Amino acid sequence: xxxxxxxxxxxxxxxxxxxxxxxxxxxxxxxxxxxxxxxxxxxxxxxxxxxxxxxxxxxxxxxxxxxxxxxxxxxxxxxxxxxxxxxxxxxxxxxxxxxxxxxxxxxxxxxxxxxxxxxxxxxxxxxxxxxxxxxxxxxxxxxxxxxxxxxxxxxxxxxxxxxxxxxxxxxxxxxxxxxxxxxxxxxxxxxxxxxxxxxxxxxxxxxxxxxxxxxxxxxxxxxxxxxxxxxxxxxxxxxxxxxxxxxxxxxxxxxxxxxxxxxxxxxxxxxxxxxxxxxxxxxxxxxxxxxxxxxxxxxxxxxxxxxxxxxxxxxxxxxxxxxxxxxxxxxxxxxxxxxxxxxxxxxxxxxxxxxxxxxxxxxxxxxxxxxxxxxxxxxxxxxxxxxxxxxxxxxxxxxxxxxxxxxxxxxxxxxxxxxxxxxxxxxxxxxxxxxxxxxxxxxxxxxxxxxxxxxxxxxxxxxxxxxxxxxxxxxxxxxxxxxxxxxxxxxxxxxxxxxxxxxxxxxxxxxxxxxxxxxxxxxxxxxxxxxxxxxxxxxxxxxxxxxxxxxxxxxxxxxxxxxxxxxxxxxxxxxxxxxxxxxxxxxxxxxxxxxxxxxxxxxxxxxxxxxxxxxxxxxxxxxxxxxxxxxxxxxxxxxxxxxxxxxxxxxxxxxxxxxxxxxxxxxxxxxxxxxxxxxxxxxxxxxxxxxx
Numbered sequence: 214x215x216x217x218x219x220x221x222x223x224x225x226x227x228x229x230x231x232x233x234x235x236x237x238x239x240x241x242x243x244x245x246x247x248x249x250x251x252x253x254x255x256x257x258x259x260x261x262x263x264x265x266x267x268x269x270x271x272x273x274x275x276x277x278x279x280x281x282x283x284x285x286x287x288x289x290x291x292x293x294x295x296x297x298x299x300x301x302x303x304x305x306x307x308x309x310x311x312x313x314x315x316x317x318x319x320x321x322x323x324x325x326x327x328x329x330x331x332x333x334x335x336x337x338x339x340x341x342x343x344x345x346x347x348x349x350x351x352x353x354x355x356x357x358x359x360x361x362x363x364x365x366x367x368x369x370x371x372x373x374x375x376x377x378x379x380x381x382x383x384x385x386x387x388x389x390x391x392x393x394x395x396x397x398x399x400x401x402x403x404x405x406x407x408x409x410x411x412x413x414x415x416x417x418x419x420x421x422x423x424x425x426x427x428x429x430x431x432x433x434x435x436x437x438x439x440x441x442x443x444x445x446x447x448x449x450x451x452x453x454x455x456x457x458x459x460x461x462x463x464x465x466x467x468x469x470x471x472x473x474x475x476x477x478x479x480x481x482x483x484x485x486x487x488x489x490x491x492x493x494x495x496x497x498x499x500x501x502x503x504x505x506x507x508x509x510x511x512x513x514x515x516x517x518x519x520x521x522x523x524x525x526x527x528x529x530x531x532x533x534x535x536x537x538x539x540x541x542x543x544x545x546x547x548x549x550x551x552x553x554x555x556x557x558x559x560x561x562x563x564x565x566x567x568x569x570x571x572x573x574x575x576x577x578x579x580x581x582x583x584x585x586x587x588x589x590x591x592x593x594x595x596x597x598x599x600x601x602x603x604x605x606x607x608x609x610x611x612x613x614x615x616x617x618x619x620x621x622x623x624x625x626x627x628x629x630x631x632x633x634x635x636x637x638x639x640x641x642x643x644x645x646x647x648x649x650x651x652x653x654x655x656x657x658x659x660x661x662x663x664x665x666x667x668x669x670x671x672x673x674x675x676x677x678x679x680x681x682x683x684x685x686x687x688x689x690x691x692x693x694x695x696x697x698x699x700x701x702x703x704x705x706x707x708x709x710x711x712x713x714x715x716x717x718x719x720x721x722x723x724x725x726x727x728x729x730x731x732x733x734x735x736x737x738x739x740x741x742x743x744x745x746x747x748x749x750x751x752x753x754x755x756x757x758x759x760x761x762x763x764x765x766x767x768x769x770x771x772x773x774x775x776x777x778x779x780x781x782x783x784x785x786x787x788x789x790x791x792x793x794x795x796x797x798x799x800x801x802x803x804x805x806x807x808x809x810x811x812x813x814x815x816x817x818x819x820x821x822x823x824x825x826x827x828x829x830x831x832x833x834x835x836x837x838x839x840x841x842x843x844x845x846x847x848x849x850x851x852x853x854x855x856x857x858x859x860x861x862x863x864x865x866x867x868x869x870x871x872x873x874x875x876x877x878x879x880x881x882x883x884x885x886x887x888x889x890x891x892x893x894x895x896x897x898x899x900x901x902x903x904x905x
Contacts, residue, residue: 290317293351293361293378297515298533300366301464301540308533311514313364317376319385326350328377331744332384332395332505335373341426349373363627372422372463376441379469380420383504386511387477390647392799392809394744396751397437397480409792414748418476422463428545431461432475433895435487437568439472446544460544467537467551470505477504482654484794484817489837491579492659499585502537503592503646506554509534516632524623525604525631528555528597531565534564534635535593536885552586556592570594572694574659587693588660595689596642599682603634641682645671648801648895652710652719654857655794656837657864661697662855664690668708669853674803678705710853718778720851721771727761728842729849731812735798755793758814763789780840780856781818791818794839798846811852820859824869834872836865 237695293316296302303312326348327335337346348371351361361378362371388395402412405893415437425442432439441463448456478487478500488494511514519532527534536550541767543549549558549565556567568590611627623631645667652666668683678684683705690696691703700707713719735756741747766772766781766789776783781791795815802808817839824832838859843852857864 221436224525225879252597263811277475287322291320291351293315293374294359294364295361295375295378296364296464296511296845297512298467299540300364300461301543302533303364308518311518314514315360315513316382318378318381324352328373329417330377330381332417333377333380333420335377335420337369337373337422339423342423346370346373346423366459366461366464369423372461376420376422376439376463376469379466380439382475382511383470383473383508384477386458386508386643387474387504390644391481391650392413392648392739392795392801392811394745394747395477395480396748397476398434398483400437409512412752416745418473421463428460428462428541430468430472431895432472432479434479435895437476439469439476441468441472444544447546449546453747458544460540462541465538465541466508467505467515468541470508471501471537474501474504478650481650481795481797482653482655482658482815484837485653485658487656487837489657489868490659491584493657494581495584496588496658496660496663497585498581498648499588499592502552502554502585502589504643505537505638506535506589506593507596507643507646510636513632513636516636517628520632520635521623521625521628524618525608525627527600527635531556543851552582554586554589570692574693575694588695591689591693591695592646592686594680594692595685596638598689599642599680599683600638602680602685603638604631607631609632610674644694645682647687651797651799651811651813651841652853652855653841653842654855655809655817655839655841657857657868659698660690660695664695665697665708665710668705669710670708673852674801674807674809675805675808677805710855712853713778713851716778716854718774720778720854721769721775723765723771724767724775724778725850727758727765727813728846729845730761730842731758731796732846732849734796735810735812735846738798751753751796751798754796759791760794762793762816775787778854779816780838780854780858781816781819782820782838782858782860786894791839793815810845810846812842812844812846814844816840816842817885818859822865823870826866826869834869836868838864 246416254473264879276676294313295316297312297314300312302308315760321330324330328349328351329335335348337348338344339346346369349362350356352754353376356362361374362368364375365371380385397415397418399411400415402408402410403413405410419436419438421438422438423443424438424439424440426444427442428444429442430440441461443459443463445457446460466531475497478497485493486497516534516749519534523530523532531549531553532555533539535555536553537549539549542551545551547558553568556565558565575584575587578587607627610616612618648670649663649666652670654662664686667686671678671683687703687705687708696703731754734750734757737750737753738747741750762779766776766783767776775784776789781789783789789881793814794817795813799811799813800809801811817837819835821833822836823829824834836859838857838861840854840856840858842854844850845852859865
């Protein structure tokens with residue numbers, strides 16, 4: 214235990230910022246939290262542990278035995294109990310029966326107390342309370358026998374279990390859709406290395422359940438950590454909660470899933486967290502909300518309950534399926550959930566109402582959460598259209614052909630079937646949204662381009678769209694005023710990214726040969742035994758590809774044309790300056806036996822341009838460009854090249870205008886404290902304060 218205390222002190226020092234404790238640290242063993250005490254010295258009741266080599270007499274700690282190896286196969290999943298959405302459901306008679314769920318997460322043999330596994334390290338340091346809570350051991354036989362600790366707001370070890378289970382579930386669902394293992398973004402460069410050196414493999418994302426004493430939670434790209442806050446509930450709307458009662462963001466499924474999705478997206482697209490247009494930060498928020506929202510549909514108890522309550526008409530009234538962070542919203546002064554994909558509370562009447570579809574709302578909304586909510590609403594509307602189409606035949610059969618339900622409760626069999634269809638549709642929509650990330654440009658993403666990525670990724674994996682999923686997406690985005698800038702019509706055929714055969718410039722045979730040579734790197738990744746091996750294999754592939762492309766651009770006759778095809782600008786007489794930002798390999802299986810072995814390459818480039826085009830000798834700014842190349846490794850060939858070249862004068866003009874307005878509004882200093890894209894260390898910290 215002395216080792217753990219010393220480790221705790223080291224990790225407390227790693228949590229820098231205003232929460233850093235000024236004095237010593239108290240290590241607190243399992244027990245009840247006391248939310249009534251809010252002193253600066255300590256927030257929880259507990260006792261200081263003495264250094265000891267074994268648990269004291271009467272202790273609840275149990276040393277896990279070492280079972281005989283090879284006798285039985287390990288289970289596929291570990292089951293852990295937790296709050297379904299947040300603790301507030303357990304305090305209402307209607308929702309108490311569905312307030313708890315059992316999370317099924319992939320089993321890991323080497324799970325250590327914390328919990329600490331291959332992806333996550335839960336570090337329960339409370340800097341404000343100057344204490345460290347003893348980590349939960351989920352391999353304790355007593356806990357294994359009962360699916361972990363029972364849900365409890367007052368037990369810090371359950372907080373550790375809850376935050377771990379939700380984060381691990383989110384990672385699992387993300388990987389299943391993406392078709393490969395998730396990697397966190399690289400850590401800071403080793404001492405003495407170039408600032409752009411990204412060779413530092415980050416194995417685990419750190420998770421701090423009690424890092425902040427404020428209504429906030431955020432993902433820290435600089436620390437590679439999720440930091441969750443706790444705070445006293447507001448005195449408004451006291452019938453819904455106890456004023457001054459302690460609220461823990463780490464016990465909210467939606468907040469934990471949201472912040473984990475931020476980290477996953479950062480690991481996949483490091484430059485999508487940079488504010489180069491109004492959609493960039495909004496997209497990060499929207500995508501995190503989409504992941505958290507559609508994960509609701511993986512909980513059968515909640516799904517059946519809400520289907521029965523709404524009589525299958527999900528968008529007709531307020532319900533849990535379309536809401537995010539209900540407890541957080543109500544305890545911070547809002548009348549309802551923090552965000553709602555379906556409706557809102559009227560500030561004057563206090564009544565819930567459906568959010569009207571406004572095609573001009575997107576144009577006049579700039580705040581990242583509000584702008585992101587428009588994208589979330591569009592995706593959720595697409596889901597509702599898909600769900601309604603899937604259940605229309607069931608309703609016709611149940612109603613004798615009319616499709617109109619009679620008053621009263623639905624038959625449980627119908628509820629089960631409607632819930633089954635809703636779960637399938639939600640899973641398909643979430644998979645479409647995650648897979649689309651590989652078809653996005655590496656920089657300066659817009660919502661319209663994300664729609665094109667969704668359509669293209671789905672066409673690639675499911676050529677036959679028998680249920681018109683893609684049409685549902687196009688219609689939902691069009692109704693919200695979200696269009697790609699460069700298209701005149703919004704047909705599915707036009708929205709799909711163009712193939713090289715449809716382009717003015719096509720890749721040369723030499724460029725296709727370079728892509729073909731990367732197949733051996735794909736094989737290395739397919740047989741990698743760890744995520745670190747995958748990370749290192751990707752770096753080797755990036756280095757080899759950069760060397761080959763640079764030589765090709767300079768020495769081969771087709772090099773200049775291929776650089777143009779790839780969106781890379783060359784300067785006469787100078788070495789090509791560009792970065793192979795990412796090189797991922799993915800294996801995906803679609804309906805009808807379609808299998809894709811793909812290479813996804815992100816090429817990036819940046820130049821300095823005048824902030825004022827009329828003053829070429831004045832202050833400059835960074836302008837980024839590049840392309841995403843999606844290659845089929847089975848044929849092999851380049852399937853798509855999604856370009857954002859640095860030579861685009863219209864895009865540079867838009868970015869100049871946006872950054873000028875951003876600086877005038879004071880938002881840049883608030884979020885970044887620096888004038889350049891790419892210089893942000895904590896883009897989500899203040900952005901999330903009071904809004905998660």
